[in-house]
Amino acid sequence: MNSRGFSRRDLLKAASSGFGYLAFAGLSSMAAGAGSKASPLAPKAPHFPARARRVIFLCMNGAPSHVDTFDYKPELSTADGKTSNRPGRIPGAKLMGSPWKFRQHGQSGLWASELFPEVAAHADELCVIRSMHTDLPAHPEAYLMLHTGNSQFIRPSLGAWTLYGLGTESDDLPGFISIKPTGRNGGAQNYGSAFLPAACQATRIGSEGQPIADSQIGNIRNTKLDAAAQRLQLDLVQSMNHDLLKRERVNPGVEGVIESYELAFRMQGKLPGVMELAGESPATKHLYGLDDPTTADFGRQCLLARRFVEAGVRFVELTHGDWDQHRGLKAGHSRNARAVDRPIAGLLTDLRTRGLLDDTLVIWGGEFGRTPHGQNADGRDHNNKGFSLWLAGGGVKPGITHGQTDDLGYEAVEDPMHIHDLHATVIHLLGLDHERLTYRYAGRDMRLTDVKGVVHKAILA
Template sequence: MNPIDQNHQHNTRRQFFGRSATGIGAAALATMFAQKSASGKDANGILGGGHHPAKAKRVIYLMMSGGPSHVDMFDYKPELEKRRGEQLPDSVRQGQRLTTMTSGQKQLPVLPPLKPFRPRGKSGMMLSDLIPYTGEIADDICLVKSMNTEAINHAPAATFFLTGSQIPGRPSMGAWLSYGLGNLNDNLPSFVVMNSRDKENTCGQLLYDYYWGSGFIPSQHQGVRFRGGGDPVLYLSNPKGMPRPLRRKMLDRLAELNQEKLNDYGDPEIEARIKQYEMAYRMQTSVPEVVDVSNEPKHILDMYGPDVHRVGSFARNCLLARKLAEQDVRFIQLMHIGWDQHGNIPTQLEIQCKDTDQPAAALVQDLKQRGLLDDTLVIFGGEFGRTVFGQGDITNKKKHGRDHHGRAFSLWMAGGGVKPGFQYGETCPYAWNVVDNGVHVHDWQATVLHLLGIDHELLTYRYQGRRFRLTDVHGHVVDDIIS
């Protein structure tokens, strides 16, 4: 059957029962259909403000796609240098499966960190020389060293972090927050996405639209991607010869037609489309203003580093993230690819750190000096870490790297109600297994939602006969990292 005809028949049945049922049955049906069509209708979100007082109003998620090496950057293990080249003990590996890239490798030689670690800040947090600027904000960040996930390949692992499932199709975290809490600015989307890659174009993975998709919740909650060149948002500008007043008249008439269909069918996607057209119209003036950095003082641009002048770079996107935070965009997701160092890790990892270290630290400092860090949660991390053993010949700098490792890895958070200058969790001397205070992906998601005033068990959406949530049926809030 034609999907349009099928939808028409479905809604005709709905109209029949809704219009002809009487008494208690009519009231029940009217309530059910009203609830269905009102999904995401309120500007304050379906929750009307949250379940408890929030510590954070907004999130800036710096998603490092590819798997940054916690061994080289965050998880200090002083004994590894002494064990260079030794076989990773079976007692440490514990039979954990490896990817096909190293499962056939005869030796799994220990590969120490590329650069020395040093204590940073008053907290004395041990961080690598690869990330000196992050060292300067050590007293502002909460370093979680006991993250863990079941996924060991990029797309499932990233999908898990961003949607709560390794299988595509569920709403992303930003979409959940938009659905639950609504929009803080009528002129900008509640969820914005910006992508970048290392300027040397060394390695990377595909970024899929479902990383910022709305899944089965109304599509108005999906992320809006800001591009690195041309129109910041694709097709946002009016075509040549289309004056703005004429565009306004066209949208008004289109809204009337869509409203008629909404009244007939009660389909929430029609309502979402009306809102999307209106948002696009307002964005024609709001977006050019927010992406314009010409009025930024030189000392601010210098904070973010020389790449800030390159449109589409991670540095420029970090600066734009601060500007979007100032405009109260709810969820700002920056995805930077190039962390998948299976080979040539000595060169490639240093390139990645140079691309991201200074801008990420500058973002935290910039938010702090503007009084925005207290209610903005900044997150920096990837979908998993890297193995402590070397992939390939570790005596050849250009031919060795590290494989994927999900059993233990690190990420940091700053602001938004997390403890500053704090470290949580511990791994074994090989940075391979979590030995204390493990934080699963679902635990991390539950904690992020909690900081935004949401009980992760109560933010749900009914679809195909069951209630879904970001954390599925798992997760607990990590109270120890909350200030």
């Protein structure tokens, strides 16, 4: 008999239908069986009092132009059409002023372009970092750097490190969810767990180019077995997994399977309800732009993000793109901004109304910025030396800007913040010391920020 009173014959009979319905990647959190290690995703105390309990990362794939969004450069408009003669720039490149007007917003006087009128209405809640920089001006390397802190090796993602350091707040939902991630620029590495326990990787919902309304979790329903039979089946599989783990003592693959099978079983009853938006009021759906085809898709992502964090999910990433306008900048950035502006403003409003914004860190940005000089008449090239990103809630100072690029927006010149610094600061807001958040692998203690990273305390509330 097992702990539930079933004989091995009962279990074998239940399993005769075949198993595998519950095995999908990125699922986590179970109550560990007797003799096994505690769950790697059991809630853990932070290193010090946290300002944020959870993260929503609004990832703008393809790199929005900072000089056209949140980094106002009047000198660039004055120099429009002139040749850029700065050392290291493309010879003969013509500077291009922003085609969008900027104005100040809120009591803070935050400068923002007309691309984001609704987000700008939240100016007094935003902490805009105008001095971001990263290592390389190539999408795959920069995108991986943004997500994992490394562009050369397979490393755990920021979300995976967050889950590893703090555990999950929900027994029935994944601790880390990635909605519509891109299959390019490193693909699954951007939400993977690498050498961390397999249960720390994200559960993926949907994919790039697919409407989120049509996206589902694979195998969330078992069409052949009811819940009781599935429980019998799972008990048999898990008893064999635990036997193997007792013999081998250390086997991350088996540990990950144990975790994922248990949560997968529980998720069948919980996740569909969280993803169902029918119970949301018409006013809430309007707030997120679900009634407008232009904003409906990203609005649904943002509303799902609010529902997920409200239900206890620790880290949620939403992806929107493509912002890579080497040509067609005005049309492309206008289209993209219209799709995300209202949903993001709705998310900030909803989080604030529900009392969630103070301890939810919202991050908006892409992998790098764009050049002040033009490309292909109506476009901008890649710029890794200076770009903008903003944070809101979760313990950051509201209504401020931090750092500056030069007068044309080429590179960070005041309080530069590298991606390692961003990661160190985000981890700090979650109550974790980035130098202490380590995992022993390949003979040394690995960490998200490697041997770098500085917490920018000037942006902390």
